[in-house]
Amino acid sequence: MLAQEKLGDSVLLTPLIRNLRKAFPKLEIHIIAFSEASANFFRNDSDVTAVHQTKREPGRYKREVLKREFDVLFNTKDHPSTHFLLQSVLIKARHKVGHANEFHTGLFDQLITIEHNTHMALKNCAILPLLGVTVTEEECRPCLPPSLLPMEMQIFLRQIDTRRPTGINISAGEANRTWPETKWKKLVQSLPDTQFIVLSGPSELESKRNLERSCPNIIPSPATGNLYEASRIVETLELLVTPDTSLIHIASATATPVIGLYREAPQDITRFGPFRIPGELVISPTGEVAGISPDSVKKAVEKQLQRERPASWETSV
Known part of the structure; x- marks a missing residue:
């Protein structure tokens, strides 16, 4: 999945990761990160299989991401973004899912239609029904991966x-x-x-x-x-x-x-x-x-x- 850049955005993506891991214990979850802060956040999450940065080590990114095919690609942004749209085109996946807006038309196999001002925790989890997973709003509450405390x-x-x-x-x-x-x-x-x-x-x-x-x-x-x-x-x-x-x-x-x-x-x-x-x-x-x-x-x-x-x-x- 394509993760948004800020730490707050990363926190709001955690309920989707938790629910995916719960529903599909053997699933590989790959995060495409667009900032160092976001990448570091997800590297601490044991439910994430791998974190890939688009701008760091381009050769490695090409080998590990662009040269393979994923089952599902999820663009989490609900508004147009040049970098996100570019990666949505470059990354090969059997099914590509994004939020409905005019700039996403024709680029994705499935567009999620949800009211624009819906909370992002719920918008991130809106892909779950497409995968046959039903969750409550409470199950979309953010949750942080634990780490060692000084x-x-x-x-x-x-x-x-x-x-x-x-x-x-x-x-x-x-x-x-x-x-x-x-x-x-x-x-x-x-x-x-x-x-x-x-x-x-x-x-x-x-x-x-x-x-x-x-x-x-x-x-x-x-x-x-x-x-x-x-x-x-x-x-x-x-x-x-x-x-x-x-x-x-x-x-x-x-x-x-x-x-x-x-x-x-x-x-x-x-x-x-x-x-x-x-x-x-x-x-x-x-x-x-x-x-x-x-x-x-x-x-x-x-x-x-x-x-x-x-x-x-x-x-x-």
Whole structure:
């Protein structure tokens, strides 16, 4: 299958992989990756047979992919993409499946017709009925492949196991999805009786440490080395506050209630928003996440923390 480039897209492809492996234990699952981040993510998945990168080691890609014939090729993109269309033509397969749009007409043996704004977790799994596999929406929940945890992270997880803090993710993949450090600090300081944990990517590690030093109600935590480590922290949380990033999908995987900070972009919300988890979305009035006020996020946090979390929400990764 052709995997989309971003880490969040990779997370949303995991339910399809899980369901394929469950239905067909001996199936070979090959991932065609278009980014290093996506390739590394799937290399950690024991349910994936092989990961192939289109632009790295072209000779090897030609031998292992272009010179063989697969049973089924699935292009997961639901909109036109030059690279994805090119690989859909070059890769030989007995059956080629894609999502219905005018640019895919004539290139695939089967086009999946599904409402465009359907969540991508469900759109990825929409190929399963064509293979004779029936799944529920719950079975389309994302799930991360496990990996080894550093000892520091194992110790930290044991320390917070019963504390149920609230998490804030200060990282965002794009500038217009970023909420400033000053606003995160104001939010945390406005809720002095709530314990917080700060999650961040490597480029925001200094901001994470600044917040931990300046706010006594933040529990200092180890830096996370990958999404699996982040997910192990997220599953301990009472609530996660995060911009529109892959951590939204981590919350969906761990059934953790979420406050999502979004731009006014309807298709981002419907196709890539929280999946089957309680929570609330705070939409920026300016078109950039930075336009959201700390007070509006505080009100959303207070509302969610007042809700009782049923035992059925407790899900391990």
